[in-house]
Amino acid sequence: MISDAPVLQQSSEPVESAAAPSRLSRYARPVLGLLLPATLALAWELVVWLGWSNGRLVPPPSRVFAAIADLARSGELLRHIAATLWRVGLGFAFGVVAGTLLGAISGYWSLARRLLDPTVQALRAIPSLAWVPLFILWLGIFETSKIALIAAGVFFPVYLGVMGAILSVDRKIVEVGRTFRLSGFAMIRRILLPAVLPAYVVSLRVGLGLGWMFVVAAELIGASEGLGYLLLDGQQLGKPAQILAAIVIFAILGKLTDWLIELAAAPFLRWQDAFSRTKGA
Amino acid sequence: MLALDRVSKTYPNGVEALARFSAEIGQGEIIAIIGGSGCGKSTLLRAIAGLDRASSGTVTLDSEVIASPHAKIGIIFQEPRLLPWLSVADNIGFGIADLPASERREKVARALERVGLADKARAWPRELSGGQAQRVAIARALVPQPEVLLLDEPFSALDAFTRRDLQDHLLDLWADTRPTLILVTHDVDEAVVLADRVLVMRPRPGRLFDQIEINLTRPRDRNSPLFETFKRSVLTSLDRSLDRNVPDRDATQGPGQAMWW
Numbered sequence A: 001m002i003s004d005a006p007v008l009q010q011s012s013e014p015v016e017s018a019a020a021p022s023r024l025s026r027y028a029r030p031v032l033g034l035l036l037p038a039t040l041a042l043a044w045e046l047v048v049w050l051g052w053s054n055g056r057l058v059p060p061p062s063r064v065f066a067a068i069a070d071l072a073r074s075g076e077l078l079r080h081i082a083a084t085l086w087r088v089g090l091g092f093a094f095g096v097v098a099g100t101l102l103g104a105i106s107g108y109w110s111l112a113r114r115l116l117d118p119t120v121q122a123l124r125a126i127p128s129l130a131w132v133p134l135f136i137l138w139l140g141i142f143e144t145s146k147i148a149l150i151a152a153g154v155f156f157p158v159y160l161g162v163m164g165a166i167l168s169v170d171r172k173i174v175e176v177g178r179t180f181r182l183s184g185f186a187m188i189r190r191i192l193l194p195a196v197l198p199a200y201v202v203s204l205r206v207g208l209g210l211g212w213m214f215v216v217a218a219e220l221i222g223a224s225e226g227l228g229y230l231l232l233d234g235q236q237l238g239k240p241a242q243i244l245a246a247i248v249i250f251a252i253l254g255k256l257t258d259w260l261i262e263l264a265a266a267p268f269l270r271w272q273d274a275f276s277r278t279k280g281a
Numbered sequence B: 001m002l003a004l005d006r007v008s009k010t011y012p013n014g015v016e017a018l019a020r021f022s023a024e025i026g027q028g029e030i031i032a033i034i035g036g037s038g039c040g041k042s043t044l045l046r047a048i049a050g051l052d053r054a055s056s057g058t059v060t061l062d063s064e065v066i067a068s069p070h071a072k073i074g075i076i077f078q079e080p081r082l083l084p085w086l087s088v089a090d091n092i093g094f095g096i097a098d099l100p101a102s103e104r105r106e107k108v109a110r111a112l113e114r115v116g117l118a119d120k121a122r123a124w125p126r127e128l129s130g131g132q133a134q135r136v137a138i139a140r141a142l143v144p145q146p147e148v149l150l151l152d153e154p155f156s157a158l159d160a161f162t163r164r165d166l167q168d169h170l171l172d173l174w175a176d177t178r179p180t181l182i183l184v185t186h187d188v189d190e191a192v193v194l195a196d197r198v199l200v201m202r203p204r205p206g207r208l209f210d211q212i213e214i215n216l217t218r219p220r221d222r223n224s225p226l227f228e229t230f231k232r233s234v235l236t237s238l239d240r241s242l243d244r245n246v247p248d249r250d251a252t253q254g255p256g257q258a259m260w261w
């Protein structure tokens, strides 16, 4: 205790002065990031408003928002969003369940890993979009093939994330569990699960990102509703504002769902949040 | 009583880490194990803890053969090995999860008090200094009240000042329930401050070389002349153990051990 005092006194000043700019930058950073796109959007709005460009191919923000408002008013927007969300949600769920199960099995049993992992790695090497024709032949042009494609996209990062996380659990910490005589199940619940959770959340977020990518691919291939359909429809009918509207909504939904995962995981990852904060700085 | 009967360990790669190590350790005794690097000290401790199985020979605690981790045997490693996702209090209570919550809380609170970290109960392990983290590890191992506590170089990563502090602290905690302590160390000072008996090991293969009783009353004065004498005799023995020309004293070792060409 006595020895702590001088150390604290010494360090108190640099710590405070270091904390001030970091607190500032926590708010300043997102604002800084918004500066460029906001300026560009505003400038383009001005250019079109002044009549220097007709903005037909690249509609200004106001027209994009008008397109969104139109779609929303007719109820179309909600229908498309619901269709897309449903597909992503279902595909994500299947992909996560399969990826988690197989990843956990491969990570936990080395025999299963030797049997399973080479095949999965080989399949992973195939660009997932190459499966599209086969999925359509097998599962038809409707929902099933779309959801299968999304699930396949989600599966690989989750599988790899879970397996890698289990393989890299610190043997020394597992040993702590052993000295307290944890049974197989208690070892999983009290040591393995918490240890793999951070990597698992990351793999879920990567998987979700791929899910959004693949829903676009799936809906571009053939759909009568969904945000991807709005893209295609906008292209065929020459409505760039509608395309941009769909893109904006994709961005918002992608960010929102990603944030939901982060939010749901946050209470379980509180023990490491200071670490990720310093890592982000 | 803890009895080690010709405990041997040969690793799969052929290294004979431990050869017929025998010792009897009374309940409440404090043993320090000292010896050159690679002479099988950690191997011995892990065999007693039931973490690794001996290739031959037996470890028995009160006539019960130890083959896997046992409730009466606790271990503290060189690193604290705290679980980063549990608060300090939950780390300390990790080994008594089956107890009713109220009893657990009470024991954890008492242990926190005892190691002087009551104000850190809700802190995360990453927020602790090395010495504090090792104190939490000691509390975690002591809370289930083991009869035997094994310590593998528990203070070697700490600075000299913190190390002394924790040595005194360990003796304090030991006095509460008087478990058997078996402590591996490289620090002769530490061995003489803590131990009733110092076991000196020698390598290739790892075996017992010498035993030195430390007949000093506690608390021990690190600056007394008698303390120096014991230190010197441990050092001398340690030097001899590393000298290949000195034959083994222990007659139970097999033939050929004393050859020194």
Ligand SMILES: Nc1ncnc2c1ncn2[C@@H]1O[C@H](COP(=O)(O)OP(=O)(O)OP(=O)(O)O)[C@@H](O)[C@H]1O
Residues within 6 Å of the ligand: B011, B012, B013, B015, B016, B017, B035, B036, B037, B038, B039, B040, B041, B042, B043, B044, B206
């Ligand atoms: N898992 C293992 N596999 C193979 N050989 C091992 C293993 N662990 C230890 N050894 C070998 O066994 C011998 C004894 O190792 P051990 O860790 O018990 O020594 P130690 O006395 O604790 O040494 P130190 O003081 O450096 O910690 C060494 O020669 C070491 O190389």
Ligand SMILES: [Mg+2]
Residues within 6 Å of the ligand: B041, B042, B043, B152
């Ligand atoms: Mg060792």
